[in-house]
């Protein structure tokens with residue numbers, strides 16, 4: 001241990017995660033803080049990191065205010081409807097009013113945005129989506145961040161946040177390790193912006209066996225965005241609002257361009273439109289929400305699941321008609337080649353030519369994230385000109401821990417921000433963080449050396465555990481002395497799947513299942529003290545598992561607390577099978593106490609600011 005180098009890095013603003021939100025935060029920090037030291041730390045390489053690594057074919061959040069296409073209020077109404085009434089309208093409005101400017105910057109920086117040849121406007125895929133040639137979306141955005149940062153530290157996984165020596169509820173930086181060299185890093189900072197993406201692989205994925213590792217959300221989205229703030233006591237919101245996606249089967253290929261641009265549609269195995277069939281039963285569960293347009297994403301999933309249960313599967317996307325048009329056929333394939341190449345390969349390997357065969361759809365395992373048709377994440381202070389006083393305790397996008405900000409998947413209550421909205425939220429958080437630092441007037445936080453030393457020991461412990469115990473390995477990888485990260489991950493996925501509403505129970509859970517699930521999560525937590533890592537790569541896996549586990553606990557706690565089925569199609573509380581607006585038209589909040597390991601739950605009001 002003593003041989004491991006410790007590198008100290010001081011900064012004014014530390015951005016954790018260099019994905020869409022992190023790049024936005026880094027870029028904007030420099031704009032407002034010309035003389036500040038701005039550091040971005042990323043566990044991969046920002047050039048191709050995060051959920052946009054492989055590229056995108058559409059920017060899903062663009063108002064088009066320059067052409068009077070939509071106004072921010074329209075977007076708030078849209079997101080509110082999709083999330084069955086529950087969004088932070090102040091935060092959503094704040095993103096929507098700034099997101100167009102972000103997209104214009106992307107174009108200025110070289111991102112090719114398709115234009116409608118007739119109108120000269122951006123080519124719309126849908127009401128909110130514009131089409132891009134986005135294979136290089138991430139490198140373009142990363143370049144802006146690189147030029148803005150004082151320093152970007154790639155290949156460093158952040159494991160813990162640091163708090164002020166004299167004030168526990170104030171952030172002071174973070175620690176992590178370089179996944180290539182094994183050096184330990186202590187980042188001391190006046191303000192920290194967490195932008196570490198969402199969470200895949202907390203529920204057992206549909207892709208197992210030879211497909212293991214394939215998920216819809218990026219497999220490297222390891223819940224750090226939630227675990228890091230949770231560990232230091234930041235309040236979280238809507239963590240029960242996990243998302244399930246209807247996607248092309250086995251490759252999780254996107255359907256947006258197919259539905260919206262190619263105008264394909266779904267039907268059951270017998271060629272019937274099945275959605276209308278389930279309308280009345282859905283109305284009995286959730287009331288009028290099913291009559292809203294567009295029909296909320298979760299309810300469309302629900303109709304899909306009901307149809308499958310009733311024996312109408314497989315559900316297929318009708319592509320045969322659209323693909324007769326060579327232009328649409330090209331778009332259909334390009335859509336995958338620009339963002340989910342794997343789906344094209346799956347189709348090729350399964351003899352599916354969408355011109356002749358209508359491909360199957362399926363519903364994914366659940367994910368936890370804050371930027372899609374879902375809004376899990378940290379509870380954040382809102383914009384001072386728009387947020388109700390109850391949502392304001394200081395600076396925009398600051399969590400309930402002083403100096404700790406967040407953006408993108410990290411921040412809860414704001415669905416439908418997607419790539420452009422996440423970058424925008426990073427910019428918003430950065431501007432507020434600069435203001436926070438300016439107001440500090442030099443009164444920066446103090447880091448405890450003893451805390452850093454303790455964390456260093458803790459972070460590398462799995463390597464020591466492996467070194468000491470590996471001589472006793474019995475069959476293959478099994479040792480009486482440790483569990484490996486893959487063992488822990490599979491146990492976690494199984495618990496979440498079977499007890500907290502994964503695919504094997506048809507996304508269904510109840511109070512007794514959750515109670516048992518939490519007991520089992522507690523046992524896994526105990527075993528995490530004995531996790532072994534063979535090398536630095538496995539050490540990263542070990543810490544990713546720690547983060548996934550803590551976030552999973554939080555999901556289970558929230559799911560238990562909300563005694564209703566708010567989002568059928570995402571998950572079901574079988575013991576409370578209906579939406580209950582009288583009691584649950586509210587946000588759920590949790591706070592973790594790391595000393596006792598206990599969670600405190602509460603409700604927070606939902607304010608409808610937009611008519």
Ligand SMILES: Cc1cc2nc3c(=O)[nH]c(=O)nc-3n(C[C@H](O)[C@H](O)[C@H](O)COP(=O)(O)OP(=O)(O)OC[C@H]3O[C@@H](n4cnc5c(N)ncnc54)[C@H](O)[C@@H]3O)c2cc1C
Nearest residue numbers: 017019020021043049050051060158196197408409418419
């Ligand atoms: C399959 C798919 C399709 C999508 N399609 C679209 C689309 O068509 N249009 C659209 O606009 N949006 C789309 N999105 C959504 C968009 O990608 C996300 O909304 C956006 O990337 C979220 O930004 P973020 O910064 O919060 O997370 P990310 O962009 O994922 O960035 C998180 C970053 O944090 C890093 N990180 C994580 N943990 C740590 C740690 N412990 N230490 C250091 N670094 C860490 C990660 O490596 C990553 O770089 C899609 C997403 C997926 C997965």
